[in-house]
Amino acid sequence: MTPPDLPERAADTTAEQPWPVRLLSLKIADYVEKMSVLWVEGQVVQLNRRPGARTAYLTLRDPDVDMSLSVAIQVNALDAMPAPLDQGARVVLQAKPVFWTQRGSLMLDARQIRPVGVGELLARIEHLKRTLASEGLFDPERKKPLPFLPRTVGLVCGRASAAEKDVVENARRRWPTVRFAIREVAVQGPTAVTEVTAALEELDADPAVDVIVIARGGGSVEDLLPFSNESLLRAVAATRTPVVSAIGHDVDTPLLDHVADWRASTPTDAGKRVVPDAARERQSVEQARQRTRRALSTRVDSERRHLVALRSRPVMADPTAMLRARREEVDALTRRARHRTLAAVHRATDHIAHLRAQVRTLSPLSTLERGYAVVQHRDGHVVTDPAEVEVDELLRVQVARGDFAARAVGLPGGAVGGSP
Structure with missing residues (x-):
């Protein structure tokens, strides 16, 4: 029962009016006392059973977290189990929570205890x-x-x-x-x-x-x-x-x-x-090296055969053969060009000679060689009409082998003649 000068409820306590420890312990004990009997499961981590004692004590722990409670149980309840209880066993027990006010600790007052069977586990x-x-x-x-x-x-x-x-x-x-x-x-x-x-x-x-x-x-x-x-x-x-x-x-x-x-x-x-496995890995590395070596050797041999085949081709056996063929083609073309050029020159020479003969035949010199003469005035104009010539005019007479001067004289009928 709460003294009249102290708060009745925990929520009413203050720094000026606190509860003493004894009162808090009594309040907790009253609250725990109201709890019903319950079944709880856990793992036995410690068992103390003294010879001749009617009560044994064990520690029940939650297997998932580090949390445990003390349990007091009658020895006859332990003896009623089908097999002796060992530490580490999973059990379920019927107990009533009890709060010890003098020690301020919570424990369980067990009434029954049962092992958790393998089937349940x-x-x-x-x-x-x-x-x-x-x-x-x-x-x-x-x-x-x-x-x-x-x-x-x-x-x-x-x-x-x-x-x-x-x-x-x-x-x-x-x-x-x-x-x-x-x-x-x-x-x-x-x-x-x-x-x-x-x-x-x-x-x-x-x-x-x-x-x-x-x-x-x-x-x-x-x-x-x-x-x-x-x-x-x-x-x-x-x-x-x-x-x-x-x-x-x-x-x-x-x-x-x-x-x-x-x-x-x-x-x-x-x-x-x-x-x-180091030995197996070493063997795998050696096998890989051997495969690599064989692959490289095969590749080198293949490339060597390929090079031999290339070198055995005519163009590689005689590299100058292609140049020689091209040189012969160039020489043939050169000779053909020279032949055609010379032929064209010969034809042009013959044509020029023919033209020269024609020119010579048709030239005034050829006419002069046949005994004709060209009469010119002093100013170089050719006399084509006797009427153009004056008496005593000095004329130039061009013949095949040279020229000479002649003087025009009067002739009967008004014609003009020339004398040297």
């Missing part, structure tokens, strides 16, 4: 599988390709486990210089999900890590249950680094196999997959 896993598949977390399109040769391989595995040895030895057998960043964590039990997720996020944040392998040996459905946990699966889907799932044997298929970018049937298979 498988049904829940199947339901989660359908949910994640509908969200696209299993789609092949979102899976990232593995690098050909990673700089560093991140490995999440159990402490001093055979899975670590299988992955490391098989990887180094194939590629001796491969480097590992190993995170040893709990791979089963109540802290497995938290530790594996933390190691995964740490490796994913390292820029030198090119691929992450999550490896664990085989086990029962309960042992492999952390690798079907929703929070871990979503953390794997959110990584930027490719993730390889190497959980159990080939028959074991936790949901991590569907979310991871590549599934290895065993940790040994994962060690063989994350790095290439």
